[in-house]
Amino acid sequence: MMKSNSLDNAPTQSLLSVVNGILDESVERKNGEIPHRVACLLRKVVQEIERRISTQAEHIRNQNNLIKAREEKYQSRIRVLETLATGTSEEAQIVTNQLQMMKKIPSMCNVQTEKIKSEDGKRNGNQDVVRLTREKENSDLMITELKQQMEKKDKSYEQKCVQLELKVKETKIELEEKIKDTEFLLEKSKKRTKELEALTETKAQSWNNMEHVYRSFINSQLRELKALRISSDSIKNEVLIVQRTWHEEFLSLGTKLGGLVEAAQNYHIVLYENRKLYNEVQELKGNIRVFCRIRPFLPGQSRRMSTIESIGEDGELSLVNPSKQGKDGHRVFKFNRVFGPASSQEQVFLDTQPLIRSVLDGYNVCIFAYGQTGSGKTYTMSGPNGASKEEWGVNYRALNDLFLISRNRRSTIMYEIGVQMVEIYNEQVRDLLSNNSNQKKYPSVDLTIFSHRILFLNLHTLGVLNTSQPNGLAVPEASMHLVNSTTDVLDLMQIGQKNRVVSATALNERSSRSHSILSVHVRGMDLESGSSSRGSLHLVDLAGSERVDRSEVTGDRLKEAQHINKSLSALGDVIFALAQKNSHIPYRNSKLTQVLQSSLGGQAKTLMFVQLNPDVESYSETFSTLKFAERVSGVELGAARSNKEGKDVKELMEQVASLKDMITRKDEEIEGLQLLKDLKTQSPGGKVDKHAAAISLMKHPSSSSSGLSQDGISPRGRRPGLNGRQTAGLLDQGALDASDVFSNESDINSEVGSFQSVEASTQQKQTGWDTTGQTVAAESELLGFGEVRYEERLSDISDSVPSMGTETDGSMSSVVEFSLFPEATKPNDSIEKISKGGPPPREARAPPQKSGLTSPSQSRLKETPRSPSARKAPNVQPTASTRLPISKRWQ
Numbered sequence: 102m103m104k105s106n107s108l109d110n111a112p113t114q115s116l117l118s119v120v121n122g123i124l125d126e127s128v129e130r131k132n133g134e135i136p137h138r139v140a141c142l143l144r145k146v147v148q149e150i151e152r153r154i155s156t157q158a159e160h161i162r163n164q165n166n167l168i169k170a171r172e173e174k175y176q177s178r179i180r181v182l183e184t185l186a187t188g189t190s191e192e193a194q195i196v197t198n199q200l201q202m203m204k205k206i207p208s209m210c211n212v213q214t215e216k217i218k219s220e221d222g223k224r225n226g227n228q229d230v231v232r233l234t235r236e237k238e239n240s241d242l243m244i245t246e247l248k249q250q251m252e253k254k255d256k257s258y259e260q261k262c263v264q265l266e267l268k269v270k271e272t273k274i275e276l277e278e279k280i281k282d283t284e285f286l287l288e289k290s291k292k293r294t295k296e297l298e299a300l301t302e303t304k305a306q307s308w309n310n311m312e313h314v315y316r317s318f319i320n321s322q323l324r325e326l327k328a329l330r331i332s333s334d335s336i337k338n339e340v341l342i343v344q345r346t347w348h349e350e351f352l353s354l355g356t357k358l359g360g361l362v363e364a365a366q367n368y369h370i371v372l373y374e375n376r377k378l379y380n381e382v383q384e385l386k387g388n389i390r391v392f393c394r395i396r397p398f399l400p401g402q403s404r405r406m407s408t409i410e411s412i413g414e415d416g417e418l419s420l421v422n423p424s425k426q427g428k429d430g431h432r433v434f435k436f437n438r439v440f441g442p443a444s445s446q447e448q449v450f451l452d453t454q455p456l457i458r459s460v461l462d463g464y465n466v467c468i469f470a471y472g473q474t475g476s477g478k479t480y481t482m483s484g485p486n487g488a489s490k491e492e493w494g495v496n497y498r499a500l501n502d503l504f505l506i507s508r509n510r511r512s513t514i515m516y517e518i519g520v521q522m523v524e525i526y527n528e529q530v531r532d533l534l535s536n537n538s539n540q541k542k543y544p545s546v547d548l549t550i551f552s553h554r555i556l557f558l559n560l561h562t563l564g565v566l567n568t569s570q571p572n573g574l575a576v577p578e579a580s581m582h583l584v585n586s587t588t589d590v591l592d593l594m595q596i597g598q599k600n601r602v603v604s605a606t607a608l609n610e611r612s613s614r615s616h617s618i619l620s621v622h623v624r625g626m627d628l629e630s631g632s633s634s635r636g637s638l639h640l641v642d643l644a645g646s647e648r649v650d651r652s653e654v655t656g657d658r659l660k661e662a663q664h665i666n667k668s669l670s671a672l673g674d675v676i677f678a679l680a681q682k683n684s685h686i687p688y689r690n691s692k693l694t695q696v697l698q699s700s701l702g703g704q705a706k707t708l709m710f711v712q713l714n715p716d717v718e719s720y721s722e723t724f725s726t727l728k729f730a731e732r733v734s735g736v737e738l739g740a741a742r743s744n745k746e747g748k749d750v751k752e753l754m755e756q757v758a759s760l761k762d763m764i765t766r767k768d769e770e771i772e773g774l775q776l777l778k779d780l781k782t783q784s785p786g787g788k789v790d791k792h793a794a795a796i797s798l799m800k801h802p803s804s805s806s807s808g809l810s811q812d813g814i815s816p817r818g819r820r821p822g823l824n825g826r827q828t829a830g831l832l833d834q835g836a837l838d839a840s841d842v843f844s845n846e847s848d849i850n851s852e853v854g855s856f857q858s859v860e861a862s863t864q865q866k867q868t869g870w871d872t873t874g875q876t877v878a879a880e881s882e883l884l885g886f887g888e889v890r891y892e893e894r895l896s897d898i899s900d901s902v903p904s905m906g907t908e909t910d911g912s913m914s915s916v917v918e919f920s921l922f923p924e925a926t927k928p929n930d931s932i933e934k935i936s937k938g939g940p941p942p943r944e945a946r947a948p949p950q951k952s953g954l955t956s957p958s959q960s961r962l963k964e965t966p967r968s969p970s971a972r973k974a975p976n977v978q979p980t981a982s983t984r985l986p987i988s989k990r991w992q
């Protein structure tokens with residue numbers, strides 16, 4: 102709001118521009134309305150302009166008056182000067198007249214004197230006239246000048262006046278127009294104000310009416326409220342009474358509920374017991390346990406829809422198909438345990454821990470992680486790269502736990518823990534810890550006794566024993582490293598991880614293209630009872646299970662993916678065969694199934710982690726993974742068995758071994774003599790060619806067998822009533838199974854000399870011994886298991902040797918294993934020997950082939966046990982177990 106004094110100071114031009122601005126603004130608004138405030142302002146501005154105009158008019162009037170006064174003054178001056186000039190001319194006239202008079206009257210007086218006087222007067226008069234004329238001239242000049250000045254001034258004043266009047270007229274016209282406009286606008290705004298006032302009045306009236314209505318309503322409400330309060334007070338009283346009665350009833354209900362809670366607790370106990378019993382049944386059945394783990398969405402992954410709808414506490418998992426609606430889109434799977442995305446590494450391990458701990462009690466345990474690339478297999482098994490202690494995977498935690506327990510039990514049981522780490526890459530088994538420097542750092546088993554195997558180590562392709570050994574070494578060539586602390590394990594696994602084959606695919610940058618297997622072998626010896634146990638733990642991080650086309654790979658990568666797929670489908674086939682309880686389980690189809698044979702079918706405790714990626718895009722992979730897992734969870738392996746051996750059993754077994762040794766030697770002698778006798782009777786010259794004898798034995802074993810069976814007893818285990826034909830078929834099966842021992846040529850070669858019994862079987866096959874029924878029958882007698890199926894034979898072995906380990910433990914190592922701790926009383930010495938890894942004594946090596954019998958079957962003959970007890974362990978090496986060095990124990 103412009104103040105009045107600001108209007109006083111403002112120049113007229115700016116006032117006019119203000120007025121114009123206001124008018125323009127109102128014109129712009131188009132509605133022609135001028136607010137009251139603006140009207141007031143306009144009024145003030147107009148008043149100010151009017152005031153100024155009147156002041157200016159006053160000023161002009163004053164100036165006019167001044168000019169008029171001046172004019173009058175000049176006029177009077179002019180008049181004075183004119184009078185003066187008139188006076189001067191009159192004086193001049195008088196003087197002239199006097200002079201004329203004086204000229205006329207010369208004689209009347211003293212003419213002389215008067216003449217002089219008149220001359221003086223005339224002179225004076227002339228001087229006065231000249232002076233006055235001059236003065237008159239000056240005055241005239243002045244008057245003319247003044248007149249000129251006056252005229253000039255008059256002219257300028259007149260001009261100014263004219264200008265001012267013109268300006269005044271213009272301004273007046275302008276102002277009049279503006280005043281008219283303003284008045285019009287004022288009129289309009291007054292009208293509007295009046296209208297508004299009328300409207301406000303009507304509104305105010307309606308508001309008043311409303312207020313009146315509301316007031317009356319509130320009054321009525323207050324009256325009702327009062328009534329309600331009174332009724333609520335009465336209700337409160339009633340409620341209090343009811344509360345009191347309820348409280349009393351609650352108290353009685355509480356006592357009743359107490360009973361119910363007790364019953365519920367009992368129910369929970371029963372439920373817990375049921376679960377325990379269920380688990381025990383599962384344990385007895387030996388079901389493969391299946392834990393499912395769902396990976397969380399990764400930080401870079403935009404949070405998308407999950408395929409996992411819900412996770413039940415009882416191991417139920419509901420999968421939803423994003424492309425299908427309704428019931429068809431849902432599928433429920435049930436496993437032993439389901440871990441959600443928020444589950445920590447510790448939670449996962451806590452459920453796995455009891456299984457892992459049983460390794461210390463002599464059980465074989467296998468834990469493997471299955472799932473598509475990037476689903477978290479490595480995370481679960483090892484943890485993320487550079488994992489902190491909280492992020493440690495099952496591997497580290499398992500070993501940490503084993504160390505902890507072994508330390509706690511050290512006063513009663515002494516444990517040795519060894520670690521192997523291999524990977525299966527493109528169907529080749531590689532040692533991930535064969536680094537030389539690494540072997541120096543960690544004391545490992547002396548490999549010099551297996552010099553022939555070192556060759557394979559150098560080649561980095563290891564052989565796999567199809568029939569896994571009781572010592573748990575499916576890959577005996579892989580370097581074994583004794584570990585004493587978690588740091589040892591961390592260092593070793595770092596080396597192993599570095600050596601692991603990794604390459605990038607479209608799905609996962611750090612995608613493992615191989616299966617990695619960390620095998621932990623635990624030997625325990627009870628210091629009091631002298632009994633020993635051994636267990637092995639296989640921790641397997643499988644390669645990604647996705648289909649090849651998803652990996653978008655070609656060339657070498659495609660080959661890798663095909664190998665991975667092949668081995669995983671072989672795993673599926675083995676599991677399917679186990680689920681169907683088939684007589685033949687196709688372990689041989691892949692290296693993976695060969696390595697895991699003891700864990701999949703050997704009465705071990707097996708746990709599979711099924712890793713899932715919750716992403717909707719991975720639905721089909723997730724679905725097939727879950728279906729596979731569902732099949733796996735149905736597989737029964739049979740109750741797990743502990744590999745424990747009592748001291749007495751051990752001693753007995755040692756005796757059995759030495760007796761077998763003796764019998765074998767006697768058998769050799771008898772058979773040698775028999776052979777010689779036969780040859781003697783056949784050869785016309787009577788000369789004995791030992792080499793020919795061996796060949797003859799290979800070609801006509803029936804002769805020796807018939808000779809041996811003539812005595813009517815069954816030293817090689819033939820049951821009375823079983824003829825050669827019957828045994829032939831059985832042996833065929835036996836030979837076939839024996840051939841499974843080594844999966845391929847290279848594997849066979851790698852084992853030469855170490856596992857002669859196995860080798861013998863293989864050689865049999867190679868030399869065509871299984872072609873004729875008679876030959877096979879005879880050999881079956883020699884081998885001592887002609888009358889039973891191979892499986893039965895193996896189970897016989899297990900039965901004859903309490904707690905010998907897995908079903909397939911019927912190899913020569915069974916006996917070797919009886920004396921895990923020959924110097925049991927000096928456990929510290931044992932460890933020292935292991936760490937030093939000194940060369941083994943000669944007795945530990947394969948026995949020299951005496952009597953010139955060079956054929957493998959011949960060497961097999963030497964091993965063939967004669968006694969019924971020995972029959973149950975047909976692949977027993979005649980080496981005296983007590984003479985075996987500790988370093989050999991791992992083999």
Ligand SMILES: Nc1ncnc2c1ncn2[C@@H]1O[C@H](COP(=O)(O)OP(=O)(O)OP(=O)(O)O)[C@@H](O)[C@H]1O
Nearest residue numbers: 396474475476477478479480485609611612613645
């Ligand atoms: N439970 C989890 N919590 C947090 N991150 C996880 C979890 N599981 C997996 N991850 C992360 O997901 C990514 C892929 O996991 P990981 O490498 O273990 O998958 P993988 O199945 O072993 O893959 P590959 O088949 O290539 O070996 C990693 O970055 C890992 O850290």
